[in-house]
Amino acid sequence: MDQVLIIDDSQINLTLIRALIIKQGGCEPIVFDRPLNALEWCRQHVPDLVIVDYMMPDMDGLSFIAAFRALHGRTEIPVLMITANDQKDVRYQALRGGANDFLTKPIDKFEFGARVGNMLALRAGQKYLANRAAELEEKVQERTQAIRDRERELIFRISRAAEFRDPETGAHIQRMAYYSEIIAQGLDLDEVSRRLLLEAAPMHDVGKIGIPDLILLKPGRLSPEEFEVMKRHAVLGYELLKDSGSGIMQAGAEIALSHHEKYDGSGYPKGLKGQQIPLFGRIVAVADVFDALTSSRPYKRAWTVEEACKMLEDGRGTHFDPLCVEAFFAGWDQVLEIKQRFRDEEIPEL
């Protein structure tokens, strides 16, 4: 039911308009003979139509409309002002001040019904549009979520595709991604960046898809020539992901390209130094190496946690960004929890 707010200091007009509004049907009249009391009501309620007299004590109709329009969310509510025929100047002021239409005194039922009907139709249109906008917004959110879910699934499958050709396991991907997030947290990165890193880090080695099995699966040490081929996985991963419209894929491309760079410039593929290396690359470098060292492989035993920690310590400022190493150790309890939660399946030692 539409709420029609009526403000008039004349009891005759108030009663007459109230009766006409009830006759209109589908409307609930809310009446006030004092504009200030009506304004107070409006702070807590949103009427569907306001009918206000011009000449009233305390506050005239023009001032009421100005005060009403200044309330949050009341700029579009239709307002009808009641004026006498001789008040042309008042009508002009009211139009400028936000009135939508006028009612002439003495009130004529036909004119009243038509103007009130028009204003309520306008309000119904406003409500319909507002509801439609809310529905569309909800649908957009749903679709966006579905796209994001598909994107995550796609990333996971791409990452798994690389893993199928690699002795590393699915658990490695998850551990190094969470280790990366722990480091990002220690570096005070915002939540959006942390989430992006968590989702993009698993793609760090996706370029291994393009490395021949003879090299990728070689159980022994790679020759210098073979290692040069192996190093190409960083650029291959970058090439595979870089042109994506997805922010996660783009972050994955950056990580793939930079996670083998070293802080002192001795890494690959570009030999970047220090802050030249993208932050996500510096973070993933620590997480990836720690996990690789502490994992068993068919061709190597797992290092102890102490041995791996010493390696990270020794690599501060040479291999690794010292701040990233520090952030990693600052989240040590979480690191151990992740290591415990995502365990490799048993791999027989050679």
Add this chain to the structure above:
Amino acid sequence: MSPFVLDRPAVLERLGDDEDIMFMMLGMCCDDVENNCRELSEALVAADLEGLRRAAHTVKGTLASVSDDDGAALAFALEKQARAGELAGAEALLLALQARLRHVAGVLASVLASR
């Protein structure tokens, strides 16, 4: 000024031929007359031009609602005089308006009694 006769068809037409609303309105007009007269007098005695203007404006609306064009014109004359800040001659207008109001109220009371 001619004596007031209620133009019932005109009033009814404006109210969508709704007799209930018309009689309710006529009753309220009658009930309000003495209040209207008192507000006019008090405003004039206090030389309250804004109060006089507002009271005359209200009476103008009341009389127009029962299609008393002559009475409404009288009220409008007083309203304009108050707006212009002229008290000279206002008393005569006010007395005429009060007399008109009471006359109209008497006619309306007869209509209501014969309902």
